Amino acid sequence: MKTTMEETHLNKHLSEHHMKVTKERNIILRSFLAASRHVTAEELHTLVKKKHPGVGLATVYRTLALFCACGLAEQRQFGDGHTRYELTYNVKHHDHMICTHCHRIIEFENEAIEALQNEMAVKHHFAIHNHKLEIYGHCWECTKKEGARG
Numbered sequence: 257m258k259t260t261m262e263e264t265h266l267n268k269h270l271s272e273h274h275m276k277v278t279k280e281r282n283i284i285l286r287s288f289l290a291a292s293r294h295v296t297a298e299e300l301h302t303l304v305k306k307k308h309p310g311v312g313l314a315t316v317y318r319t320l321a322l323f324c325a326c327g328l329a330e331q332r333q334f335g336d337g338h339t340r341y342e343l344t345y346n347v348k349h350h351d352h353m354i355c356t357h358c359h360r361i362i363e364f365e366n367e368a369i370e371a372l373q374n375e376m377a378v379k380h381h382f383a384i385h386n387h388k389l390e391i392y393g394h395c396w397e398c399t400k401k402e403g404a405r406g
């Protein structure tokens with residue numbers, strides 16, 4: 257199989273930190289790339305197990321922590337008690353709207369919002385390294401159902 261740029265990135269990090277490239281790490285990375293965005297460790301483990309039943313949940317957790325450490329992924333907490341992992345390497349910045357009813361996650365990006373944040377940072381002499389904007393509420397579908405229930 258062709259080596260992806262994500263694998264190249266991970267392998268570079270591993271060699272820089274004198275860690276081994278293991279078959280399991282590559283299996284988990286491939287499943288992570290194929291998984292839906294904002295995946296939990298348990299969901300990813302279920303995917304990995306389908307093809308590789310020997311890989312344990314603890315290994316998935318450790319490997320996800322490694323992905324975060326090397327800049328491939330970031331943790332997301334969307335207020336439902338689950339930690340999700342999102343691929344961020346070579347992915348354009350975006351923000352999230354989270355439905356607190358059905359847990360649908362809507363990704364969006366808006367240049368005006370980004371510009372306003374930068375403007376506020378300048379005003380407060382603040383150097384932004386990173387930001388997360390999370391908007392909580394109900395999606396159109398849940399809003400419609402609520403309306404139907406009266």
Ligand SMILES: [Zn+2]
Nearest residue numbers: 355358395398
């Ligand atoms: Zn919803």
Ligand SMILES: [Zn+2]
Nearest residue numbers: 293342352363
């Ligand atoms: Zn996202």
